[in-house]
Amino acid sequence: MERSKMNINKTDREKLKWFFKKYIYIGKTHLILIIGLIFIGSLVANISPYLYGKILDSITLGDMDFLIKLIIIYFFIIIFTNLLSMLEGYVGKVVNFRLSKNAQIELFDKIIRMRTLAYNKYEVGELISRLNGDTDSIVSFGINLITNTLHIVINMIVSLYFVIVISIRLSSVAIFYIPMTFLVTYFARKYFKELTEQRKKFSDKYFSFQNEMFSNNTGIKSFQLENKINDKYKSFIENEFNLLKRSIHLGNIIQLANSLIITISSLYIIYLSALLINDGILTIGLMVSFNTYINKLFSSISQVFSINISLQEVMVSLNRIIEVMSEESEDSNELIFEKYNDPTLKCVDMIFSYGDEKENVLRDMTINIDKFGLYSIVGSNGCGKSTFAKLLIKLYDIRSGNIFINGLDYFEFSYNFIRSNITYVQKEEFFFNDTIINNIRLASEFLKEEDIEMMCKKVGVDEFIKTLPEGYRTIIGEGGYTLSSGQKQKLSIARALLRDTPIYIFDEVTANLDGKAEKDIMRIMKEYSKSSIILFISHKISSIMDSHKIFVFDDGRVMDSGSHDYLIKNNQMYNELFKNREISIQLKGVEKIGG
Numbered sequence: 001m002e003r004s005k006m007n008i009n010k011t012d013r014e015k016l017k018w019f020f021k022k023y024i025y026i027g028k029t030h031l032i033l034i035i036g037l038i039f040i041g042s043l044v045a046n047i048s049p050y051l052y053g054k055i056l057d058s059i060t061l062g063d064m065d066f067l068i069k070l071i072i073i074y075f076f077i078i079i080f081t082n083l084l085s086m087l088e089g090y091v092g093k094v095v096n097f098r099l100s101k102n103a104q105i106e107l108f109d110k111i112i113r114m115r116t117l118a119y120n121k122y123e124v125g126e127l128i129s130r131l132n133g134d135t136d137s138i139v140s141f142g143i144n145l146i147t148n149t150l151h152i153v154i155n156m157i158v159s160l161y162f163v164i165v166i167s168i169r170l171s172s173v174a175i176f177y178i179p180m181t182f183l184v185t186y187f188a189r190k191y192f193k194e195l196t197e198q199r200k201k202f203s204d205k206y207f208s209f210q211n212e213m214f215s216n217n218t219g220i221k222s223f224q225l226e227n228k229i230n231d232k233y234k235s236f237i238e239n240e241f242n243l244l245k246r247s248i249h250l251g252n253i254i255q256l257a258n259s260l261i262i263t264i265s266s267l268y269i270i271y272l273s274a275l276l277i278n279d280g281i282l283t284i285g286l287m288v289s290f291n292t293y294i295n296k297l298f299s300s301i302s303q304v305f306s307i308n309i310s311l312q313e314v315m316v317s318l319n320r321i322i323e324v325m326s327e328e329s330e331d332s333n334e335l336i337f338e339k340y341n342d343p344t345l346k347c348v349d350m351i352f353s354y355g356d357e358k359e360n361v362l363r364d365m366t367i368n369i370d371k372f373g374l375y376s377i378v379g380s381n382g383c384g385k386s387t388f389a390k391l392l393i394k395l396y397d398i399r400s401g402n403i404f405i406n407g408l409d410y411f412e413f414s415y416n417f418i419r420s421n422i423t424y425v426q427k428e429e430f431f432f433n434d435t436i437i438n439n440i441r442l443a444s445e446f447l448k449e450e451d452i453e454m455m456c457k458k459v460g461v462d463e464f465i466k467t468l469p470e471g472y473r474t475i476i477g478e479g480g481y482t483l484s485s486g487q488k489q490k491l492s493i494a495r496a497l498l499r500d501t502p503i504y505i506f507d508e509v510t511a512n513l514d515g516k517a518e519k520d521i522m523r524i525m526k527e528y529s530k531s532s533i534i535l536f537i538s539h540k541i542s543s544i545m546d547s548h549k550i551f552v553f554d555d556g557r558v559m560d561s562g563s564h565d566y567l568i569k570n571n572q573m574y575n576e577l578f579k580n581r582e583i584s585i586q587l588k589g590v591e592k593i594g595g
């Protein structure tokens with residue numbers, strides 16, 4: 001998919017040009033069809049007021065033959081224009097839907113692939129509101145602009161022609177109408193833009209709030225926050241109401257000013273028409289036709305001004321889309337890369353911080369793993385263990401230093417390559433609202449059912465799955481909420497191992513497992529460590545003590561490393577970390593995991 005070169009610092013003109021080229025131009029065939037329909041429709045529809053005036057005049061003259069002819073023509077014109085407008089409406093809706101969904105598909109892809117640091121800047125509600133609300137409003141505006149422009153131009157030219165032909169003196173009303181309407185628009189623009197910005201910010205917060213509240217229902221109940229949250233929701237509604245009131249007031253003021261201008265103009269026309277009819281220069285029929293054409297002309301002029309107002313609102317949406325589109329994203333190279341079967345992993349002087357102003361989370365982190373095995377990472381809360389894991393799968397870029405996989409520079413690798421070779425299992429692993437089997441098949445869609453079952457048996461979750469009414473085809477709900485946290489951990493381990501990568505990082509995946517389950521899982525880890533590098537982050541001594549090597553993290557560095565026996569004898573911090581935990585039991589000589 002084409003990547004955007006647009007950025008927020010370009011001029012409004014450049015941004016609009018980019019937007020039309022990117023989102024509207026692709027619908028050109030349909031748009032040309034609509035424009036054609038509008039062109040014919042407008043031309044034909046513009047004849048009817050003139051015909052109507054003629055009908056009135058032939059009634060006055062008593063010319064019945066001519067009247068019947070005119071009535072028949074008038075009837076067919078009305079039917080024809082209505083059919084055209086129905087067709088135009090249909091094609092318009094279809095093209096609007098297609099173009100706006102195209103824009104959404106592209107934006108969705110952009111959000112999904114956005115670099116994690118950029119992604120973290122946005123609240124979820126904000127992204128949802130930009131994806132749905134802003135794309136729709138800019139695309140609708142673009143289509144309306146293209147189609148209405150022709151409509152407006154035709155209406156203007158034809159109305160102007162008839163207005164001048166019928167009476168040049170009556171047309172002088174425009175000298176008052178046009179500058180007054182311009183003035184109203186000029187003042188309205190600024191306020192509309194401000195109001196739109198406020199409304200957009202409001203909906204970002206509003207969606208984020210709802211998203212957060214609905215995702216934390218258990219916490220809300222257990223902390224008895226229902227009333228507090230309901231009050232907050234009510235205050236959102238109150239704010240929304242205030243914004244609505246402001247927008248109604250602003251709309252009313254503009255409407256009042258416009259209707260005042262129109263009323264004054266109409267009264268002027270009536271007065272002047274009376275004078276002209278008295279002088280025998282104008283007929284009643286022509287006066288009616290003139291009125292219709294001048295109203296068409298005025299409405300076309302006010303449409304031009306209102307496009308100008310909408311443009312201010314649309315620029316707000318466009319800027320919000322461009323902001324997201326210009327964020328850095330991960331490349332979308334779809335090539336399948338060969339996996340390394342004999343990997344080594346070396347991290348040299350890695351430095352990383354989440355933000356410029358923040359302290360470095362990792363400082364001169366150096367780790368060298370030159371053969372398969374089970375390696376553990378331990379350290380106090382917040383010392384950078386998960387951050388280290390996320391850097392290995394390139395969710396963030398290190399500020400300096402380097403990482404080598406099989407001696408090759410990590411910066412040379414694509415995201416796909418890295419993630420085809422390293423599987424990272426998070427503390428709280430993700431699950432979709434789908435069946436168990438489909439959640440496991442996220443590892444690879446080609447997995448055979450018997451292989452999945454075998455792996456589930458291995459991690460000790462198969463028996464449970466088979467007790468479920470639909471077995472492996474049971475839907476587990478959003479985030480897998482129908483499963484226990486231990487069951488989720490077992491499933492996430494099974495799914496990860498089925499990816500069959502040479503390097504695995506497991507982040508506290510035994511935290512919720514009971515003693516026996518943990519022992520079983522560590523036995524599997526041992527087995528897999530014969531043919532892959534397994535990095536095991538844990539706070540449980542029972543999970544790590546049997547590792548080939550344990551890295552002790554402190555203050556963003558590896559402060560020591562070695563076997564459990566070595567560290568327990570020589571490293572005070574390691575001892576401190578596991579003080580008062582199972583260590584005392586473990587040291588008394590329990591059975592060694594995997595032994």
Ligand SMILES: Nc1ncnc2c1ncn2[C@@H]1O[C@H](COP(=O)(O)OP(=O)(O)OP(=O)(O)O)[C@@H](O)[C@H]1O
Pocket residue numbers: 120354361379380381382383384385386387388
């Ligand atoms: N997305 C983020 N943005 C900003 N700071 C972050 C982010 N994620 C983590 N941090 C900070 O980075 C530091 C390291 O966090 P990290 O999650 O790597 O620690 P950890 O060693 O895995 O901790 P724990 O043992 O508690 O899981 C912490 O100080 C944390 O506040």
